[in-house]
Amino acid sequence: MSAPAPPRVGRATAARLPEDREERRDKEHARAIRRRSLALLGSLLRPVKRLVQGTLALVVVAQVAAVAGPALVAFGIDSALPRLRAGDPAPVLLAAGTYLVAALGGGALTAWTVRLSAVGSQAILLDLRRRVFRHTQRLSLEFHESYTSGRIISRQTSDLDALRELLDGGVTTLAQSVLSMLLTAVSLALLDWHSGVVLLVAVLPGAALTRWFQLRSQVQYRRTRTAAARLIVRFVETAAGIRAVQAFRREPQVARVYHGLADDYRAVNAEAIRVNGVFSTGLTLIGNVTVAAVLVVGGLRVLDGGLAVGVLAAAVLYARRFFAPLAQIGMFYNAFQSATAALEKLAGLLAEEPTVPDPARPVRLPVATGDVRFDGVEFGYGSGPVVLPRLDLHIPSGQTVALVGETGAGKSTIAKLLARFYDVRSGAVRLDGVDLREIDPVDLRRAVVMVTQEAYLFSGSVAANIALGNPSASREQVEAAARAVGVHEVVAAMPLGYDTLVDTRGVRLSAGQRQLVSFARAFLADPALLVLDEATSSLDVPGERLVQEGLRTLLAGRTAVVIAHRLSTVMGVDRVLVVDDGRIVEDGSPAELVAAGGHFAGLHADWQASLR
Numbered sequence: 189m190s191a192p193a194p195p196r197v198g199r200a201t202a203a204r205l206p207e208d209r210e211e212r213r214d215k216e217h218a219r220a221i222r223r224r225s226l227a228l229l230g231s232l233l234r235p236v237k238r239l240v241q242g243t244l245a246l247v248v249v250a251q252v253a254a255v256a257g258p259a260l261v262a263f264g265i266d267s268a269l270p271r272l273r274a275g276d277p278a279p280v281l282l283a284a285g286t287y288l289v290a291a292l293g294g295g296a297l298t299a300w301t302v303r304l305s306a307v308g309s310q311a312i313l314l315d316l317r318r319r320v321f322r323h324t325q326r327l328s329l330e331f332h333e334s335y336t337s338g339r340i341i342s343r344q345t346s347d348l349d350a351l352r353e354l355l356d357g358g359v360t361t362l363a364q365s366v367l368s369m370l371l372t373a374v375s376l377a378l379l380d381w382h383s384g385v386v387l388l389v390a391v392l393p394g395a396a397l398t399r400w401f402q403l404r405s406q407v408q409y410r411r412t413r414t415a416a417a418r419l420i421v422r423f424v425e426t427a428a429g430i431r432a433v434q435a436f437r438r439e440p441q442v443a444r445v446y447h448g449l450a451d452d453y454r455a456v457n458a459e460a461i462r463v464n465g466v467f468s469t470g471l472t473l474i475g476n477v478t479v480a481a482v483l484v485v486g487g488l489r490v491l492d493g494g495l496a497v498g499v500l501a502a503a504v505l506y507a508r509r510f511f512a513p514l515a516q517i518g519m520f521y522n523a524f525q526s527a528t529a530a531l532e533k534l535a536g537l538l539a540e541e542p543t544v545p546d547p548a549r550p551v552r553l554p555v556a557t558g559d560v561r562f563d564g565v566e567f568g569y570g571s572g573p574v575v576l577p578r579l580d581l582h583i584p585s586g587q588t589v590a591l592v593g594e595t596g597a598g599k600s601t602i603a604k605l606l607a608r609f610y611d612v613r614s615g616a617v618r619l620d621g622v623d624l625r626e627i628d629p630v631d632l633r634r635a636v637v638m639v640t641q642e643a644y645l646f647s648g649s650v651a652a653n654i655a656l657g658n659p660s661a662s663r664e665q666v667e668a669a670a671r672a673v674g675v676h677e678v679v680a681a682m683p684l685g686y687d688t689l690v691d692t693r694g695v696r697l698s699a700g701q702r703q704l705v706s707f708a709r710a711f712l713a714d715p716a717l718l719v720l721d722e723a724t725s726s727l728d729v730p731g732e733r734l735v736q737e738g739l740r741t742l743l744a745g746r747t748a749v750v751i752a753h754r755l756s757t758v759m760g761v762d763r764v765l766v767v768d769d770g771r772i773v774e775d776g777s778p779a780e781l782v783a784a785g786g787h788f789a790g791l792h793a794d795w796q797a798s799l800r
């Protein structure tokens with residue numbers, strides 16, 4: 189027996205209501221997106237307003253010059269040639285001279301518009317490129333963790349390219365094309381309305397073909413973009429995970445998937461080219477038929493004596509001119525579509541707000557003592573689950589604290605809150621009694637330095653990488669910092685010493701060496717509060733003795749929070765905090781905690797056992 193079906197009608201009405209609302213919300217959303225990208229476009233165009241106006245004026249003059257050509261031909265044949273026969277060469281010379289000037293001038297003006305629009309579009313793109321870069325730099329860690337680098341790369345490459353295609357000629361070409369068609373049609377109608385009617389008839393299939401092309405190419409365009417995006421994403425993913433791919437011998441599978449995607453991409457491109465081919469061939473056909481029709485209709489009238497030969501010649505020239513720009517208008521639609529999509533995505537990126545905003549009224553803290561407090565801190569990432577339910581903690585100035593606990597306990601989260609990579613949900617993290625959210629960002633960056641496992645080195649010299657912590661430091665200070673953390677010998681042994689480049693052109697430092705360099709960087713920065721998150725994890729045991737000394741120098745006399753897995757590191761600190769599920773469950777000196785026989789004592793016992 190099946191359960192009785194629920195009443196149909198009721199369910200349908202209940203379902204329809206929220207759908208309507210959803211639809212309305214979607215429309216509202218789409219409008220908001222459009223407004224946002226138009227606002228961006230406006231702000232981009234404003235600085236080059238003059239240039240745009242000048243370019244458009246040039247386009248108008250150039251098109252008027254171009255459309256004058258056939259009319260001059262008509263005048264030359266019908267009026268000037270008979271006068272020449274009668275012995276008056278002036279009208280022919282006038283017509284020929286004007287024709288030449290119009291042709292040359294029109295050409296020169298067109299060249300000028302191309303140049304101007306390129307200057308304008310490059311200025312806009314430079315502005316936009318800088319804005320995107322500056323903005324992504326400004327955005328908080330949270331943004332970068334969710335917005336993949338692949339997406340940022342496509343904002344900076346394919347999206348800007350789509351805009352460039354539109355701006356670099358697209359807009360001026362559209363203005364030229366539309367104007368050319370309008371002027372040509374009007375001139376033809378004025379010159380000979382019969383031919384004008386023929387043209388009007390031919391416009392119908394031309395418009396229908398263009399509309400067909402627009403719809404098809406829109407679909408085609410979307411398919412191409414999707415296929416390209418899939419291909420790029422797969423490539424980037426494979427490249428990023430190449431170690432895992434090779435380690436697990438996944439090359440054949442990965443290659444098969446990639447080849448499949450590449451073939452899809454080829455297929456959609458081939459289809460797009462086919463659609464383009466149909467369109468441009470169709471247009472050429474319509475154009476040729478129109479010319480023939482104008483020629484036949486006009487030719488018959490010439491034979492009847494109802495039409496001057498010159499006017500027929502001009503009508504044929506106009507008819508030929510008329511359809512040429514239609515291909516460009518059709519293509520423009522594609523460029524326009526991709527540029528609109530690109531602009532929307534760029535505007536979306538630029539509308540992202542940093543989740544860790546700069547304070548409205550920054551409090552200066554030029555010399556911090558490093559007294560740290562967590563007051564009733566509650567924290568979770570984004571809108572995710574709570575990671576730290578309620579943390580109260582005071583670390584007095586100068587104390588070295590170790591955080592220990594299982595993976596996922598929340599140690600790194602505490603470290604990141606100290607460096608204000610994130611803001612708390614409630615409560616406050618305070619440095620010298622000042623809420624981190626109110627401290628002048630420059631002072632905060634100087635006061636708090638976080639060294640992680642990653643130990644990122646920028647391309648440049650070793651010295652420059654150490655001096656990152658204090659760009660005004662002298663070479664002596666850089667060297668002193670390197671000595672203090674025990675990395676001087678390593679650097680001195682490099683081919684160019686401190687001037688050795690640490691990128692692909694220079695030497696490759698081992699993970700341990702990179703960590704030592706980042707220690708020197710932190711030492712030189714001399715922060716009031718130092719946070720080390722597994723910053724010693726890449727160091728092997730022989731190097732460790734050196735590092736232990738370096739670490740001791742680094743930590744001496746400043747507040748420090750250290751996350752480390754080696755008990756040798758942990759045993760040397762003033763105070764240990766055991767973190768479990770976002771809570772501090774043990775708090776005391778290493779000796780106290782060992783004596784207390786809790787979690788830490790267990791860790792200590794394990795360590796002792798492993799040494800035996």
Ligand SMILES: Nc1ncnc2c1ncn2[C@@H]1O[C@H](COP(=O)(O)OP(=O)(O)O)[C@@H](O)[C@H]1O
Pocket residue numbers: 333569572575593594595596597598599600601602
């Ligand atoms: N960027 C992040 N976004 C969302 N959740 C995160 C993020 N980083 C860490 N977490 C979550 O927060 C909790 C604590 O993580 P973490 O502080 O890194 O632990 P630990 O450093 O002690 O291993 C874990 O449940 C982890 O999944």
Ligand SMILES: [Mg+2]
Pocket residue numbers: 599600601
């Ligand atoms: Mg961690």
